[in-house]
Amino acid sequence: MNNEQAVKTMTSIVAKFTDYAGKHLPDDIMGKLxxxxxxxxxxxxxxxxxxxxxxxxxxxxxxRPCCQDTGVIQYYIKAGSEFPLLAxxxxxLTDAAYAATQTAPLRHNAVEIFEEKNTGTNTxxxxxxxxxxxxxxxxxxxxxxYMAGGGCSLxxxxxxxxxxxxxxxxxxxxxxxxxxxxxNACPPLLVGIGIGGSIDVAANLSKRALFRPIxxxxxxxKGAEMELLLEKGLNEIGLGPQGISGKNSVMGVHIETAxxxxxxxxxxxxxxxxxxxxxxxxxNDDMSYEITSHKGATL
Amino acid sequence: xxxxxxxxxxxxxxxxxxxxxxxxxxxxxxxxxDMPHRRLVELGRKLPVDLQGLxxxxxxxxxxxxxEGWKMISIGPTxxxxxxxxxxxFIEQTGVKLIIGKGGMGPNTEEGCKxxxxxxxxxxxxxxxxxxxxxxxxxxxxxxxxxxxxxxxVCRVKQFGPLIxxxxxxxxxxFETNKVKxxxxxxxLVAEINSQVRFIK
Numbered sequence: 001m002n003n004e005q006a007v008k009t010m011t012s013i014v015a016k017f018t019d020y021a022g023k024h025l026p027d028d029i030m031g032k033l034x035x036x037x038x039x040x041x042x043x044x045x046x047x048x049x050x051x052x053x054x055x056x057x058x059x060x061x062x063x064r065p066c067c068q069d070t071g072v073i074q075y076y077i078k079a080g081s082e083f084p085l086l087a088x089x090x091x092x093l094t095d096a097a098y099a100a101t102q103t104a105p106l107r108h109n110a111v112e113i114f115e116e117k118n119t120g121t122n123t124x125x126x127x128x129x130x131x132x133x134x135x136x137x138x139x140x141x142x143x144x145x146y147m148a149g150g151g152c153s154l155x156x157x158x159x160x161x162x163x164x165x166x167x168x169x170x171x172x173x174x175x176x177x178x179x180x181x182x183x184n185a186c187p188p189l190l191v192g193i194g195i196g197g198s199i200d201v202a203a204n205l206s207k208r209a210l211f212r213p214i215x216x217x218x219x220x221x222k223g224a225e226m227e228l229l230l231e232k233g234l235n236e237i238g239l240g241p242q243g244i245s246g247k248n249s250v251m252g253v254h255i256e257t258a259x260x261x262x263x264x265x266x267x268x269x270x271x272x273x274x275x276x277x278x279x280x281x282x283x284n285d286d287m288s289y290e291i292t293s294h295k296g297a298t299l
Numbered sequence: 300x301x302x303x304x305x306x307x308x309x310x311x312x313x314x315x316x317x318x319x320x321x322x323x324x325x326x327x328x329x330x331x332x333d334m335p336h337r338r339l340v341e342l343g344r345k346l347p348v349d350l351q352g353l354x355x356x357x358x359x360x361x362x363x364x365x366x367e368g369w370k371m372i373s374i375g376p377t378x379x380x381x382x383x384x385x386x387x388x389f390i391e392q393t394g395v396k397l398i399i400g401k402g403g404m405g406p407n408t409e410e411g412c413k414x415x416x417x418x419x420x421x422x423x424x425x426x427x428x429x430x431x432x433x434x435x436x437x438x439x440x441x442x443x444x445x446x447x448x449x450x451x452x453v454c455r456v457k458q459f460g461p462l463i464x465x466x467x468x469x470x471x472x473x474f475e476t477n478k479v480k481x482x483x484x485x486x487x488l489v490a491e492i493n494s495q496v497r498f499i500k
Contacts, residue, residue: 043321044319044321044463047321047461047463048423048461048463051423051426051429051461052423052425052426054426054429055423055425055426055427055428055429058428058429058432059428062428062432064372064373064428064431065361065373065427065428066425066427066428067373067375067425067426067427068358068359068360068361068373068374068375068427069375105361105363105372107361149425150378151377151378151401151424154378163499166496166497166498166499167493167496167497167498167499168493168496168497170496171489171492171493171496172489172493175485175488175489179478179481179482179485183402183403183474183477183478183481184378184380184401184402184403186401186424186425222498225495226496229492229495229496230492233488233489233491233492236484236488237481237484237485237488238480238481238484239481241423242401242402242421242423242424242463243402243403243474243477244421244463244473244474244477245477245480245481273424273425274425275425
């Protein structure tokens, strides 16, 4: 396969996977939703979960995006330093987002700043958004496809605290956001928290936290403990599915961290709705691929 | 048998219903979000659809051309709170009886529902294919120049739901009641967690 053929092949793979990820939730989210559904006993919460699962089955059967708001497409990539198509990645991902917009079809969600015009293609200035990490000596590339609707993007915010506020300030911030904005963001929610020394670092990490599989824990034991405390506490608030109240509020709480400045603690929060459309695919240098988020998926 | 409301909806059909009840809709449902509210209430324009006794849906659908007509692909509720500013006057001027959306609405809508006998109800968010499957036919579209999400799509629906009543004709508000409950638990939960995260020593 020459370079031109490889670019074409990878564009087609990512386009089909983007289309697929808008219609099927990943395995870990499906498992967690089932677990939360089983825990509910009120008629209201049950009827909402029934609708959610009915909707997912219909989306798969009719081959349609499971939520009408298919978000602004984002690709979080871990690119091997020896992956042969590094120079072409932006073009490939942009063409893939455009193609998936036609085939799925995805809603047109890219509005140019200042011009205030919807491009109608889901491509635009810096969109699809691409976040790069380089993996030394690897020949493959891992792509996370992510689409979040406006409803669950709305609670996203950050704050830089003074050290005197401590980790206690982080807890208060998270609870304030969840009880004010969380209700309308389509719970049960996945809560991504980033902690670092400046707001940009915290914001980026809060989004990356949403890509960790459900059930995974912070690498630091204190961080893992804090995740569990927040999960338990937020669940006791009992937002329930769609905020109508119930036994739980969240699918999980994930914290990602970077060493901070001695004088600052920046915290940011990113929220994923129950329809957490995240897909993970690893593509090798020979264009063979493996989908790790959706077992048995075929493109 | 599901409790079903059929358009045209009369006051006596809805007066006994309470926040938290579940109903389904048969009849006419018209999509109506930010722009038609603004045009009617702020700009004083006449709506191209008579909404007396009918239901509106805070939703921007994905529709596809189907021969001469249109086919509903995906239609999920959008955040109702965006329409809070206009909803009281909207109910008063149109005679709409059922407003469907996502999440709660505020005191303005409570007052409108109470004074003019109307309901606000939520359809489960993110369930857009389920909702589309309950649309029998798109009969026509008005104000299409506003774009696909903002146009008024006149839909005939069958057993459209589940619809959870969030504001009833007495002005009871499910989401506001819940919010008070959520906030009442918050302070103690935060205090308990905070005693265990004093990592800065």
